[in-house]
Amino acid sequence: MKTATDETGTPKARWERETVQPALAKSPERSTSFTTISGRPIERLYTPEDLADWDPARDLSTPGEFPYTRGIHPTGYRGKLWTMRQFSGFGTPEQTNNRYKHLLAAGGTGLSVAFDLPTLMGRDPDHELSLGEVGKCGVSIASLADMETLFQGICLSDITTSMTINSPAPMIFAMYLVVAERQGADWQTISGTIQNDILKEFIAQKEYIYPPRPSMRLITDVFGFCAREVPKWNTISVSGYHIREAGATALQELAFTLRDGIEYVQYGVDAGLAVDQFVPRLSFFFNAHSDFFEELAKYRAARKIWAHVMRDRFGAKDERSWKLRFHTQTAGVSLTAQQPYNNVVRTALQALSAVLGGTQSLHTNSLDEALALPTAEAATLALRTQQIIAHESGVTNVVDPLGGSYFLERLTLDMEKGAHEYFDTIDRMGGMVEAIERGFPQREVAESAYRFQQAFERKEKVIVGVNDFVEKEHHPVPTLYIDEAAADRQIDRLRQLRRDRDNNRARRALDDIKRTAESAGNLMVPLIEATRAYATVGEMCDALREVWGEYVEVPTI
Amino acid sequence: MAKIRVVIAKPGLDGHDRGAKVIARALRDAGMEVIYTGLRQTPQQIVSAALQEDADVIGLSILSGAHNHICPEVVRLLKEAGLEDVMVVVGGIIPDLDVARLAEIGITGVFRPGTPMQAIITFINENARSRAEAI
Numbered sequence: 001m002k003t004a005t006d007e008t009g010t011p012k013a014r015w016e017r018e019t020v021q022p023a024l025a026k027s028p029e030r031s032t033s034f035t036t037i038s039g040r041p042i043e044r045l046y047t048p049e050d051l052a053d054w055d056p057a058r059d060l061s062t063p064g065e066f067p068y069t070r071g072i073h074p075t076g077y078r079g080k081l082w083t084m085r086q087f088s089g090f091g092t093p094e095q096t097n098n099r100y101k102h103l104l105a106a107g108g109t110g111l112s113v114a115f116d117l118p119t120l121m122g123r124d125p126d127h128e129l130s131l132g133e134v135g136k137c138g139v140s141i142a143s144l145a146d147m148e149t150l151f152q153g154i155c156l157s158d159i160t161t162s163m164t165i166n167s168p169a170p171m172i173f174a175m176y177l178v179v180a181e182r183q184g185a186d187w188q189t190i191s192g193t194i195q196n197d198i199l200k201e202f203i204a205q206k207e208y209i210y211p212p213r214p215s216m217r218l219i220t221d222v223f224g225f226c227a228r229e230v231p232k233w234n235t236i237s238v239s240g241y242h243i244r245e246a247g248a249t250a251l252q253e254l255a256f257t258l259r260d261g262i263e264y265v266q267y268g269v270d271a272g273l274a275v276d277q278f279v280p281r282l283s284f285f286f287n288a289h290s291d292f293f294e295e296l297a298k299y300r301a302a303r304k305i306w307a308h309v310m311r312d313r314f315g316a317k318d319e320r321s322w323k324l325r326f327h328t329q330t331a332g333v334s335l336t337a338q339q340p341y342n343n344v345v346r347t348a349l350q351a352l353s354a355v356l357g358g359t360q361s362l363h364t365n366s367l368d369e370a371l372a373l374p375t376a377e378a379a380t381l382a383l384r385t386q387q388i389i390a391h392e393s394g395v396t397n398v399v400d401p402l403g404g405s406y407f408l409e410r411l412t413l414d415m416e417k418g419a420h421e422y423f424d425t426i427d428r429m430g431g432m433v434e435a436i437e438r439g440f441p442q443r444e445v446a447e448s449a450y451r452f453q454q455a456f457e458r459k460e461k462v463i464v465g466v467n468d469f470v471e472k473e474h475h476p477v478p479t480l481y482i483d484e485a486a487a488d489r490q491i492d493r494l495r496q497l498r499r500d501r502d503n504n505r506a507r508r509a510l511d512d513i514k515r516t517a518e519s520a521g522n523l524m525v526p527l528i529e530a531t532r533a534y535a536t537v538g539e540m541c542d543a544l545r546e547v548w549g550e551y552v553e554v555p556t557i
Numbered sequence: 558m559a560k561i562r563v564v565i566a567k568p569g570l571d572g573h574d575r576g577a578k579v580i581a582r583a584l585r586d587a588g589m590e591v592i593y594t595g596l597r598q599t600p601q602q603i604v605s606a607a608l609q610e611d612a613d614v615i616g617l618s619i620l621s622g623a624h625n626h627i628c629p630e631v632v633r634l635l636k637e638a639g640l641e642d643v644m645v646v647v648g649g650i651i652p653d654l655d656v657a658r659l660a661e662i663g664i665t666g667v668f669r670p671g672t673p674m675q676a677i678i679t680f681i682n683e684n685a686r687s688r689a690e691a692i
Contacts, residue, residue, distance in 0.1 A: 040558050119568040132624075133570050137621050206572025246575045247579075338671050372652055449575050449578065453579050453583070457674055457675060463671070556586065
């Protein structure tokens with residue numbers, strides 16, 4: 001690839017010839033090829049010669065200015081630090097409410113709700129499919145009553161809350177809005193985020209209920225409702241995190257996430273919304289994986305691509321539509337059950353890449369998460385990791401300290417180019433919904449997952465404590481154990497709720513959801529009424545199941 | 558020699574199928590006949606698949622913490638169907654406390670995060686006998 005330049009005798013070629021070759025003759029490199037964790041080949045050295053196609057004014061620009069490669073804020077973290085938002089939820093609403101109060105007292109600056117699988121799948125705790133799952137992977141929320149308990153003593157006008165919920169996002173959001181209203185908070189000023197990103201569920205995490213097209217309608221209904229009623233709310237968190245966890249490369253995470261974002265904007269426009277009316281409230285969510293520079297390039301390329309796509313493809317005029325804001329979580333998939341204390345170090349490095357990449361908020365994983373949901377001690381240490389980066393490392397004193405690195409800028413350009421190639425492929429298929437229906441991103445991700453597994457088996461990729469530096473002795477760490485008491489409690493409470501509420505009102509509200517789904521009205525309106533009538537998540541989701549049916553994936557290896 | 562037949566199943570509500578798909582492919586590449594059931598299979602569906610596919614092994618991928626409910630049910634239904642010779646293995650996040658419990662109810666192998674594929678392949682090759690051969 002570099003022969004042409006070598007012949008012209010550039011400084012890099014001269015260095016290779018006169019200095020590197022003699023050194024290699026004495027001591028060869030550790031490997032014949034060096035690659036990132038995603039398998040991207042990395043050269044020995046990057047110099048200005050590698051940036052011949054790079055224009056700093058165009059490609060790098062300055063912080064707070066188009067295309068925001070160096071960040072969306074002119075002053076970086078010198079103004080405001082990122083939000084330290086620890087994803088948390090387990091057992092009953094009471095148990096999780098206690099954990100939130102603990103995290104806030106420890107200096108956490110935002111809340112992030114983890115729901116259990118029945119809630120995520122729109123099933124009540126007493127449904128047969130919920131057996132053994134209630135409160136296990138997150139908190140169980142079946143109705144407004146649970147939501148009121150979850151935020152007991154936490155003032156929703158003072159704090160922002162992120163809720164990781166997708167298919168039932170409008171139902172859970174309706175519950176949050178009613179709790180806020182009852183606390184006296186103003187919908188016009190409260191803020192927070194619902195994940196509400198169904199496309200990545202079809203691609204990666206598989207927590208879908210309805211087929212893709214009605215699922216997209218639910219999402220554009222939320223966009224439209226919030227533009228009018230809850231203007232500061234982040235209506236979606238377009239997520240690469242789960243795509244990456246499922247095995248995607250950094251490039252696939254970037255490309256599929258941004259292409260999902262484009263799909264949502266297109267569906268919003270097709271639903272009659274003006275771009276600048278809803279795009280400023282779209283947010284993103286990326287994974288902070290272990291390959292430091294590749295991750296940095298990913299975040300920077302993401303901002304740059306989004307700015308261009310919004311301005312040039314969609315004609316957005318409002319600068320807020322151009323600015324990609326994102327949350328980051330360190331890579332759960334990188335955590336190991338073996339030698340769990342090593343996870344603290346992994347997480348710290350990953351978090352540093354997110355900070356240097358200009359994240360708006362961050363979750364750091366706990367050391368025990370390859371084993372169980374985190375203990376309070378482990379969760380506190382994870383938060384402390386962020387505080388140490390923020391207050392001790394010095395990296396927050398300067399905006400985009402790594403901007404201009406030959407290596408990083410080359411990687412950023414390559415990421416951008418690779419993402420556009422994926423966009424072209426997906427555009428040719430007709431869009432992301434069509435690509436998903438054909439199984440394209442799903443196959444790409446599965447292929448990458450298998451390739452990484454093979455590289456791991458061959459020890460081309462080392463995971464410390466797992467395939468190298470292994471210890472025979474197993475040193476257990478304390479873990480959180482969730483017993484069945486939470487499930488029993490939630491089921492009892494649900495039965496009580498069904499006895500106490502006005503069942504006629506709930507029934508009428510559920511019928512109204514079905515009628516609205518069959519027409520063109522905004523579904524948030526009947527969902528809020530059903531919430532006030534204490535209809536459950538399962539009942540509201542069932543109402544829509546009756547109209548739209550359920551999505552079943554064709555299993556492929 | 559008859560190929561070992563493996564049903565890989567993903568029970569419960571969880572959709573995280575990376576592990577299930579990777580192990581399915583690794584077992585297939587190692588020469589086994591692999592049937593992947595897909596997501597959200599009930600114990601009954603899994604046992605029916607094992608019966609229909611004449612499986613020698615059932616591999617359950619469980620990350621959600623529901624293993625204490627799902628595994629005993631699969632074992633019970635296998636017995637009921639007269640398939641007690643089908644070996645059941647589990648992969649996923651299983652707390653220390655539960656590993657012994659699963660062994661007691663008849664789960665032959667529990668593979669936790671970080672287990673090399675080769676270790677699982679070797680385990681199945683050494684412990685599963687092709688039912689076709691046994692007959």
